Amino acid sequence: MPYTPPKTGEQLDLNTSKELEIESIDFFVRMMGILGMPRSVGEIYGLLYFSVSPLPMDQIVSRLGISLGSASQGLKTLRSLKAVRTSYVPGDRRDHYFAETEFRRLFSNFIKDEIMPHMESAKGRIERMESSLSSTDIETEEFYKIRIEKLKRLTRAGGRLLPALAGLLKF
């Protein structure tokens, strides 16, 4: 009996109901948009989210009608956020991608990679504010001090709250 490789998405053809797929892509294009991600990233994730079997990159390209470059870039982004992973398909040397669906983890990665670095650099900027604080007028200086203190509290709160946020996503 000859070896038959397992069916992958491209042979299956009716991998995903077409309407579902469209709604899913729409959904994630917007969601990723809120998070400041380019359209193509949302499209890819949306396609994979409702795909029963993992898809190789050229399938993603042809189904979405995007370029190889976009697909490669988008998958790189999604990989770095751990929003997609690859699975090995015997007898096929292409990588096959599928969506990671634990949103809690996705958000915590997003916050760690995209937000926290800004919070870090904000600290430095506030320190510089404090050192440049030398007013002639005592009343004015007090005003500045209060504003700086507010910024400190803001970044402190943000730095604690944001990482905790993903944990609150108990749903």
Add this chain to the structure above:
Amino acid sequence: MPYTPPKTGEQLDLNTSKELEIESIDFFVRMMGILGMPRSVGEIYGLLYFSVSPLPMDQIVSRLGISLGSASQGLKTLRSLKAVRTSYVPGDRRDHYFAETEFRRLFSNFIKDEIMPHMESAKGRIERMESSLSSTDIETEEFYKIRIEKLKRLTRAGGRLLPALAGLLKF
């Protein structure tokens, strides 16, 4: 004794320490950037945040070196988020703007205006997914159902968590 109008920012001239101002603008340009706001909006808020006295629009324009159009647009955005307010200066028909510094309120307005509408439309999209759910294969259908359920939980959690988030900003 002749009437002397109260001094406003433009007469005061040394309204804000120059370095503080620069750091502040830098800070808020980045912060607003995270929230997807254009540079000019961050610049304006950053300028006002450390301004001892409220500033009229033409002062904002000349100090930041931005156009009238940008300033007007940016102030409109900030006003709609209630991030700035105007104060009346007797003997001057221009509006004078100052920064609202209660970040808690700022965030809750931002979430309400910029995020929640998306969550609302997401609900509709999920409903459409459910109605287009008619698979031949029972196993596949189950897969779709689980994914849709996850999306529901995500939007439900988001819809509850996000508005509560600003309240957590107890700092």
Add this chain to the structure above:
DNA sequence: TGCTAATTTCATTTTTTTTTGAAAACTTTG
């Protein structure tokens, strides 16, 4: 009411971001 300063609007320009596609770089395998 008419005049003028102040502000808003919006078509155009500029800048920034994203996508494309072809070349380069890998990687497996015969």
Add this chain to the structure above:
DNA sequence: CAAAGTTTTCAAAAAAAAATGAAATTAGCA
């Protein structure tokens, strides 16, 4: 180790977002 298949990279093109500035509108004042 060559050949074919796959993925990445990156300069150039396209698209999207933001800024400009002048015209239109609005609002305060005499």
